[in-house]
Amino acid sequence: MTGTEAVPRVLGATPAAASGPEHVTEPVAYDAILLAGFGGPEGQDDVIPFLRNVTRGRGIPEERLEEVAHHYRHFGGVSPINDQNRELKAALEAELASRGIHLPVLWGNRNWDPYLEDALREAEERGFTRIIAIATSAYSSYSSCRQYREDFARVLEETGLEGTIQIDKVRQFFDHPGFVEPFIDGVKNAVAELEEKIPGIDAATEVRILYSTHSIPSTDAAKSGPAERGFGEGGAYAAQHLAVAEVVSQAATGGTIGWDLVYQSRSGPPSMPWLEPDINDRIAELPALGVKAVIIVPLGFVSDHMEVLWDLDNEAMETSEENGLVAVRVPTPGTQARYVQGLVDLVLERRDGVPVDQRPALTSLGPWYDVCRPGCCENVRLGFKPAAAGLAP
Numbered sequence: 001m002t003g004t005e006a007v008p009r010v011l012g013a014t015p016a017a018a019s020g021p022e023h024v025t026e027p028v029a030y031d032a033i034l035l036a037g038f039g040g041p042e043g044q045d046d047v048i049p050f051l052r053n054v055t056r057g058r059g060i061p062e063e064r065l066e067e068v069a070h071h072y073r074h075f076g077g078v079s080p081i082n083d084q085n086r087e088l089k090a091a092l093e094a095e096l097a098s099r100g101i102h103l104p105v106l107w108g109n110r111n112w113d114p115y116l117e118d119a120l121r122e123a124e125e126r127g128f129t130r131i132i133a134i135a136t137s138a139y140s141s142y143s144s145c146r147q148y149r150e151d152f153a154r155v156l157e158e159t160g161l162e163g164t165i166q167i168d169k170v171r172q173f174f175d176h177p178g179f180v181e182p183f184i185d186g187v188k189n190a191v192a193e194l195e196e197k198i199p200g201i202d203a204a205t206e207v208r209i210l211y212s213t214h215s216i217p218s219t220d221a222a223k224s225g226p227a228e229r230g231f232g233e234g235g236a237y238a239a240q241h242l243a244v245a246e247v248v249s250q251a252a253t254g255g256t257i258g259w260d261l262v263y264q265s266r267s268g269p270p271s272m273p274w275l276e277p278d279i280n281d282r283i284a285e286l287p288a289l290g291v292k293a294v295i296i297v298p299l300g301f302v303s304d305h306m307e308v309l310w311d312l313d314n315e316a317m318e319t320s321e322e323n324g325l326v327a328v329r330v331p332t333p334g335t336q337a338r339y340v341q342g343l344v345d346l347v348l349e350r351r352d353g354v355p356v357d358q359r360p361a362l363t364s365l366g367p368w369y370d371v372c373r374p375g376c377c378e379n380v381r382l383g384f385k386p387a388a389a390g391l392a393p
Helices: 044-055 062-074 081-098 116-125 142-158 177-197 218-222 235-253 279-285 306-322 337-352
Strands: 032-037 105-109 130-135 166-169 207-214 259-264 293-297 326-329
Touching (some): 032 116, 032 142, 044 062, 081 337, 177 337, 207 279, 218 235, 235 259, 259 279, 259 306, 279 306
Parallel strands (some): 032 105, 032 130, 130 166
C-alpha cells in the first residue's frame, strides 16, 4: 500500500464496505456465505466445556455453570441448535440452488464445533476470499451482533487470514419480512387455537400476548445501537423488539389483543440490573387482570434452541399452568420457507448493491445498517475489541 491510499476503517471488509457507508450500494462478487452460529454441546461430556467457552472472561463460578448445565442434561446433554443450523444450512443451499445462485454455504460456531476457525480454513482451502456472513441473531446488542463481529476479526487474525479473506455481514434483520411474517402467522394460528380450546373466550379481554426475548444487562442494552439514534435506556435492543411486536400485533390481531414485551434466560448476579419484566413474573400477574390464556411468542429467537425449549416450553408453561392459564407457544422461524428466502434476499442485497429504498423493512427503524456505526453495542464490562463489519471502535 502506498502512502496516498486510504487506510480501510472497517477491519477485514471488502472494498465496497471498507470506508464504512451506512448502506453498501456497490455490488460485490462474493465467493461464499458464512452461516455464523452460537454453537451447543452434542453430548453430556460437552456441556461444561461448552459453558466455559460461552462464559470465558466473565468470571462465572463453576457452581453457576452446573446450574445451567442441568438444562442441557435434561435433554441428554445435547443442544438442538447444531442440528437446527445443519437444517438451516441445507435449506439455504436448496433455496440458492432453486434460484440458480452458486454461492457455497460454510458453517462455523462461536462456542462449539464446528468453530468459525474451521469455516475460515475451509474457505482458504477452497479459494474463497470474499465472504458474506449471516449471524443467527436478528437484533442489535453486544451478544447478538458485536460479539460475532469481534469473533470474525479475532479469527481472521488468529488464522493468519487477515488480508487474504474479507468478511462482510448482512444487516440485522429484526424487521425483515422473512423474519417477521412467520411470527404474524404464528400469532394468528395461536388465537384460533385458543378460541377452539376455550369456546366463548373473549380474546380482546381474556387473552394476552407475551413477546419474549433474551434478557441482557441493562447497561449493555443502553449501549446497543448507535448512540446518536437516542433510543433511551433500553437502547436499540429494546426499541427493535417493541417495534416488531407492534407490527406483529397489528398484522395478526388488528391491535385488539393486549401485549407485553417480556424477558427470559437471565444469568447475571442479582446485584446487576437486567432487562425486565421476567416472563414468569408477568404471567403470575395476569389472572388478576381477568386473563385466561396467554400466547407466548419467542420474538427474539430464530430457532427452537435451549432457551426456547427450557425457559418457554418448560418453565413458562409450568408457570402458566400453576396460575390457571391456558398457554400456546408460537413457533420460531426455524427453516420456514419465508425465513430462508429472506436470508437469501439479504445476501443478494449486498451482492447486488440494492438501493436502500428498495430494501424491505417493516418498522420505521430499518432497514438497519450494513456497516455497524462507531461505538455500536459496546460491552460495558470489557470495552471495545477489534471487530469486523463495523467502524471502529
